[in-house]
Amino acid sequence: MKLYTYWRSTSSYRVRIGLALKNIEVEHCHVHLVRNGGEQKADSYRAINPQGRVPALALDDGTVLTQSPAILEYLEEAYPDPNLLPSDPVKRAKLRSVAAIIGCDIHPLHNVGPPNHLRKEFGRSEADVGSWISTWLGQGFAAIETMIGDDGFCFGAEPSLADVYLVPQLYAARRFDVPLAGYPRIVRVERIAAEHPAFRKAHPSRQPDAE
Amino acid sequence: MKLYTYWRSTSSYRVRIGLALKNIEVEHCHVHLVRNGGEQKADSYRAINPQGRVPALALDDGTVLTQSPAILEYLEEAYPDPNLLPSDPVKRAKLRSVAAIIGCDIHPLHNVGPPNHLRKEFGRSEADVGSWISTWLGQGFAAIETMIGDDGFCFGAEPSLADVYLVPQLYAARRFDVPLAGYPRIVRVERIAAEHPAFRKAHPSRQPDAE
Known part of the structure; x- marks a missing residue:
């Protein structure tokens, strides 16, 4: 999987923690939110995430998931061990x-x-x-x-x-x-x-x- | 269950839709967000939800759930029929x-x-x-x-x-x-x-x- 991330983005940081807690290794693709007026606004990145924001997680089949709350719930469902949510x-x-x-x-x-x-x-x-x-x-x-x-x-x-x-x-x-x-x-x-x-x-x- | 709600609050409106789609009847407790400087800020309401916001859902045992995203995911898990999320x-x-x-x-x-x-x-x-x-x-x-x-x-x-x-x-x-x-x-x-x-x-x- 590929994670589109920016070091200081707190929502990217959330997903990085979730991946690390679940021992999932992904390729990091760096999107600079300041340089060149914000690389997240470039057409090349909007082709990946039309909203023009990080993080985005590209699955192995090319499907792109966006929005850290949705990505984190996906990781919890697809990679349940270790759990980040209790069962109750x-x-x-x-x-x-x-x-x-x-x-x-x-x-x-x-x-x-x-x-x-x-x-x-x-x-x-x-x-x-x-x-x-x-x-x-x-x-x-x-x-x-x-x-x-x-x-x-x-x-x-x-x-x-x-x-x-x-x-x-x-x-x-x-x-x-x-x-x-x-x-x-x-x-x-x-x-x-x-x-x-x-x-x-x-x-x-x-x-x-x-x- | 009791729903603490305000008619025009869009996050209360979300929970009302979720409950209605799942055919769950609850008692409505109205919290006026403007009157008296905002009833949600009163001590009596903060005793229910310390964040002083609507919606809040009080379960039958008195447990109070807050934040519409958390309440909606709870309803989906506790009352899965009909589903509001697919299985994949x-x-x-x-x-x-x-x-x-x-x-x-x-x-x-x-x-x-x-x-x-x-x-x-x-x-x-x-x-x-x-x-x-x-x-x-x-x-x-x-x-x-x-x-x-x-x-x-x-x-x-x-x-x-x-x-x-x-x-x-x-x-x-x-x-x-x-x-x-x-x-x-x-x-x-x-x-x-x-x-x-x-x-x-x-x-x-x-x-x-x-x-």
Whole structure:
């Protein structure tokens, strides 16, 4: 399989973690989101993913899957060992709820497009963009802090889909200088993941396209 | 079960459609997102959902599930008949990709918080907010138009999880006056869903709290 990825993209980072946790080796195709006005917007890449975003996962038969939530659920179904979701439907929902807060309520607001719109169309300063990002990140993390457990990863000793979302979101929080002192459980997950081989392998700084 | 819902919330609307398609009857608890500064922010509601958002689904044993993507996947697992996802993992991923474009790339940008931030913190006009919403809705719909089929619902004769997300997003597009002439497949789904009893039952205008 081929993963279209960018080192600093948190949704690419999620998929890299999922692949690493499941010990799936894929070829990496690097799509530079800044260079040449954004390689993801080129016709050659839009032929792969019409939405012009990373990540995308090309299967061996050429089928291309897009959108990290869909790709991660696919990996869970097609490569169930090790599981990133428990078997009980209620527990799965609790875990997916943490993933959805990150995937739907935090990340979309600081993803490439909206901050650029604030800068270019609305003329906002970097301080304004920073407060915008902190607002959504803070609201989401405050909720997640009440939803995860008191030790280990988000939901216990083994990493799950919740951690696959949370760890890249923490990376973005550090990048945007969002204060994290109010979220001791979340910061604990960050610390534990930093020692785990799959999370280390998937980290932006270890990608060949890192700058 | 009890659904905490607001008539015009598109994520509540998604869950109402999922429940109606699966013929699941639930008690509706109305949370008014505008009245009294937003009833979802009250301590009494935060005791149910600490994130202070709708929808939330309280199960019979009192367990509360939050986040529409997590609730819909739960309903699919706990109440599999009729299925809203096909059995093939690749087809499931294609369908979830459409859902994710709406759930992650469109809806979060026009959800209550961000437009209010643009108005109150950044002093933007309603015209600016409208262009903001149209930008993300247009980008997302342009991608979805290339991903769905040529007749019936998004992926054929029967409604699926993709339609559960798309129809409420169309309702929001109409509400925000986003031009839809460039999306004939998407508009076809809207037309077909308008005749379907489950989509009719779940429509905002038919809710007891509609204004």
